[in-house]
Amino acid sequence: MGHRRKSAPRRGSMAFRPRVRAKRMVARIRYWPEIPQPKLLGFAGYKAGMTYGFVIEDNKESPNYGKEVFCPITVLDTPPLWVCAVRAYEQTPYGLKTLTEVWSENLPKDLDRVLTLPENLPPQDEGLKRLEENLDRVSELRVIVSTVPREAGIHKKKPELMEIPIGGKDVKEKFEYAKSILGKRVSVSDVFSEGEYVDVSAITKGKGFAGPVKRFGVHLLQHKSRKTKRGVGCIGPWSPATVMYTVPRAGQLGFFQRTEYNKRILKIGSDGSEITPKGGFHRYGVIRGPYMLLKGSVPGPVKRLIRLRHAVRGPETFAKPQITYIHVG
DSSP states (O other), X not given: OTTOSSOOOOSSOGGGOSOOOOSOSSOOOOOOOOOSSSSBSEEEEEEEEEEEEEEEOOOTTXXXXXXXXXXXXXXXXXXXXXXXXXXXXXXXXXXXXXXXXEEXXXXXXXXXXTOOOOTTOOOHHHHHHHHHHXXXXXXXXXXXXXXXXXXXXXXXXXXXXXXXXXXXXSHHHHHHHHHHHTTSEEOGGGTOOTTOEEEEEEEOOOOOEXXXXXXXXXXXXXXXXXXXXXXXXXXXXXXXXXXXXXXXXXXXXXXXXXXXXXEEEEEEESOGGGTOOTTOBTTTBOOOSOEEEEESOOSSOTTOEEEEEEOSSOOSOOOOOOEEEEOOO
């Protein structure tokens, strides 16, 4: 490396550039896996907090196989999702384009806090009949779902709207499933099962403006350094006289979208009082309905919306975990 006496790794992964604030509070999922069962490919919940427990290690390659091991646990509050509409896409030379939408006549009362639907929408039955007649043009079917934050532990009324594809063998099977859930509520137990692996996407905790030491982990300069210690010693050469974008610089830290793969579902419960500590979760409150326990941590602070999808590169088979103890403070 020129005049340097030792080599050193560069600071900061290029995979996460640009390090700018996320555009929306709801994470965007750009890829969905293919599954043969007719059901939703994802779900969403609110992060309530963390606890710990003990489970029986069922990985035969682990040296602790068959033993009781410690496990950090993330608790998600997962009230049912309301299926508001079905959206059909057709394949064009320029990619997927929206063909039509069918909105339900039964919508949540807080949906008008997000958008105002036109008054001349066609009836639900008529829209479904028209969609069924054009199934040969449909390439992909998705549903538009709404969260119900009133049933969660957070003090919030405005729901989040998101789009979730439907799994299945063919478009006909996907259409029949979409028709059966339109205008109804879908529970987390209808989408996932215990022991399954999921990918989680969320917006991380925002930390504001930070310097290169905290943002990229560069070393502090010696105490006799000129002008600064918490900066980069050399930000570029004389020729070319420019600062490259790969040089660690001060800027935004946190509030980024991140996706973590293969989080195992330890438990799916229907009564939140089983897991809620006395007085409720710190800075969250009481879980009143369905909940989910994930092994390990997930991105984002408490109350942040966490989006889940079926694992795109998870194991083909899974078994229900054996939980021996869960700490409820």
